[in-house]
Amino acid sequence: MTTLAAPRNMAKTSRKDASLKAARAAMSPSILDGWTDTETQNFQREIMTFRHKLEETGLFSDEALIDLLERHPSHMLDVCTMGATDDPLYPNRFRTGDFRDVPAADILAAAKAGRIWVNVRQAMNVHEDYKAVLDKMYGGLAEATGGRVFNAKGGILISSPVARVPYHFDKTEVVLWHVRGQKTVYVWPVDQTFIPDTAHESKLTNMLDDDLPYTAEFEDHATVLRLQPGQGASWPLNSPHRVDNETFCVSVTTEFSTSESGTKNAAMITNAVLRRYFGMNPLYAQDGAMTRQMKSIIGRIVRRTPLAADTTHTDLVTFKIDPKVEGYLVDVEPFERTF
Structure with missing residues (x-):
């Protein structure tokens, strides 16, 4: 099996190079690429796409991601796979995995080869090199949309070619910044057919689950966004959506609260x-x-x-990452996640 690990001196060089690129990106005029007045008018009001320059920062290469995974707090890292459920209304629900003692290079290799979805939560806030770029991203948005102030959080998603994100919604405003690979995002209107108030209400006290009931009949009503590297996407608050990854993908997902979402x-x-x-x-x-x-x-x-009352369910670990096994996934007896 080919390992992605780099020699220590090479890893330090990669980190230094990435930091320099991130610093240059932070000083550049904008991470946004060709933002227009139409995009300003549509932002948060319509389903839309736009262009960005995140790939130019150098922070999303294999070497940079391995370095990031090595230094990111484990309690803020999710390694998941998709599994069938007994409830046909909730297909492809996420299963939580155990990645402890697995080298970062093998976690990345598992994402490239298997059915793995990695969420590096708040990576864009925790690490100074990524935070400099996040500030530039939202500085550009603030300038483009009228000097607004955003208190954004940003995570990095690393997804296998066959990874599927279930039909769900977000409780805050979100923007998806796609960096590597090709993925398709399906977005639906905010109405009682696709996101009933009863379903929305039930998720407000659950911190782990934003999934919504879904049927195949919904597909005819979706707006389909086929994202290429350098494209971002935004949609109105609480719009239901799901994601299919067509290749190995790396994206940044950012969220921020507004008076509308809080109210x-x-x-x-x-x-x-x-x-x-x-x-x-x-x-x-x-x-x-x-x-x-x-x-x-x-x-x-x-x-x-x-x-x-908090209705968050216990987060059960049901598999582990094993670099010695084809596909990298091994089922385990479920146990509560404490790491």
């Missing part, structure tokens, strides 16, 4: 309480601005009470 999440916690305890059937889309604000205030209070 909506808190108001929907109030709606969940009204639904569960009072037999009402509230719909966020039918509430006016004043009602949403009132419900948001109540929801922020309710969130701190047992009425909105």
Whole structure:
């Protein structure tokens, strides 16, 4: 089996080169590439794509990713695979893997060869070289969209050619910055067919699960984005989406909260309480601005009470990465993740 590990002096050189490239990128005019007035008008309002220059930073090469995996905190790293479930409404749900004691080069090799999806959570915030680039990314967005302030978090996704991200939504605003490979993103409208309020409400107290019920009939209603390196994508708040990777892929996913996302999440916690305890059937889309604000205030209070108890399930590890096995995956007796 070919190893991707580099000699120590070569690894140091790669890290230095990547840091220099990142520093140059941070001083460059913008990470955005040819952003237009139309993109400013559509940002967060429509499903859209745009161009960026993240690949030029040198922070997403194999050598840079191995270095990143070596120094990233293990509790902020997820190594997952996709597995069938007994519930046809939730296909391809993620399974958590054990990557402890596995060299970073082998984790990357597993992502290239198997059915692995790696989420390097908040990599763009934790490490200074990546943080410099994140600041430039959102500095460019702030300038392009009218001087707004973004408090963005950014993770790096490393995905196998056959990795599938299940049908889900995000609780905050997100932007996907694709860097390497080819992937297809399917995005749906925000309405009761594709993201019922009941499903949205049920996920607000669960920190591990954003999956939504899905049926094959949804496919005819999706907007399809086939992303190439250097393309980014954005869509309206809470738009349901799923992702198919066509090749080995590397992407950056960033999220940020806005007054809209904060108000909506808190108001929907109030709606969940009204639904569960009072037999009402509230719909966020039918509430006016004043009602949403009132419900948001109540929801922020309710969130701190047992009425909105944490429903996060136990994160069970069901497989491990084994470089000696074809495909790199070995099932294990499930146990709770504590690392």
